[in-house]
Amino acid sequence: MIFRSFVQSLPVFMGYLPLGIAFGILFSKLHLAWYFGILSAILIFTGAGQFLLISLLAIHAGFFQIAIASFLLNIRHMFYSLAITDEIKNFGIGKYYILFGLTDETFAVLKTNKETLKLTPKEMEKSYLYITFFDHIYWVLGCGIGIFLGEQLGFQPKGVEFALTALFSVLTLALLRNSTNKIPFYIALALGVIGLIVFPSDEFLILSMVCGILILLFFRRWIGSGKAMRNPPPQA
Numbered sequence: 468m469i470f471r472s473f474v475q476s477l478p479v480f481m482g483y484l485p486l487g488i489a490f491g492i493l494f495s496k497l498h499l500a501w502y503f504g505i506l507s508a509i510l511i512f513t514g515a516g517q518f519l520l521i522s523l524l525a526i527h528a529g530f531f532q533i534a535i536a537s538f539l540l541n542i543r544h545m546f547y548s549l550a551i552t553d554e555i556k557n558f559g560i561g562k563y564y565i566l567f568g569l570t571d572e573t574f575a576v577l578k579t580n581k582e583t584l585k586l587t588p589k590e591m592e593k594s595y596l597y598i599t600f601f602d603h604i605y606w607v608l609g610c611g612i613g614i615f616l617g618e619q620l621g622f623q624p625k626g627v628e629f630a631l632t633a634l635f636s637v638l639t640l641a642l643l644r645n646s647t648n649k650i651p652f653y654i655a656l657a658l659g660v661i662g663l664i665v666f667p668s669d670e671f672l673i674l675s676m677v678c679g680i681l682i683l684l685f686f687r688r689w690i691g692s693g694k695a696m697r698n699p700p701p702q703a
Contacts, residue, residue: 468590472597475580478637479572480605486514487609488616493521495617508610512568512603516541517610539673546680547574558592568599576602579641650690654682 487508494504494517507517516537523533547569555562576598586594643652662675683690 468593469597471582472594473601475576475582475594476598476601476605479576479602482572483514483602483605484609484612487606487611488613490514490517490521491610491613491615492617493518493613494610495614497521497524499524501614501618504614505607505611508607509603512606513541513544513570514606543571543676544569547571550574551577554591555595557588558595561592561596565595565599568603570602573599573602575639575642579645648690651683654690655679658682 490508491504494507495501507520511517511520519536519540520533523536528536548566551565551569551574555565558565577595580594580598582594639652643649646652658675658679662671662678666674
């Protein structure tokens, strides 16, 4: 079970290691104690949130500003938790760690893993827990290496951040291929294209997410029924 979970988590390793290194190098430029960077990787464990933290610390932002910005950026994780609630509700105490470590990439791996459908509830709990733990270790390892490279070698992270884009692309395609209901993907694609044209670039992500959430909430029965391609949506 441990080895199988390790193999299933390897795609995340390929993205987290270089991205964590990029974070660590950027963090080292703040001239803070190295262990604060490691603690952020362990306790925060959100790539986008930690990169945002670097930007806010660089401009000496206050605690309240950091808290609000982080909440808005990571609010999507609440919906990830809701999406797997039925699957983990009977798990033991480990389910709280799974919810804590439910990053974009971990969520994608868990939802695209068809082998878990063949597992017993106890085996599924172990699989979810191991995958989450391995992903967490990869991120902490990458951040630690990056901090070392930044402080000791003055390494520059130019171009390394593209690893996250590549990782998201691979996981999204895998999730699309294995999903029986592809309507949410089409909605996200349409919102992405329209958002790039309509929304300001600095507010594109938040506004697109809000629109997506509203659409999914309003049309949730139509989308979830599997008949969305055959029946017209309800009138507002």
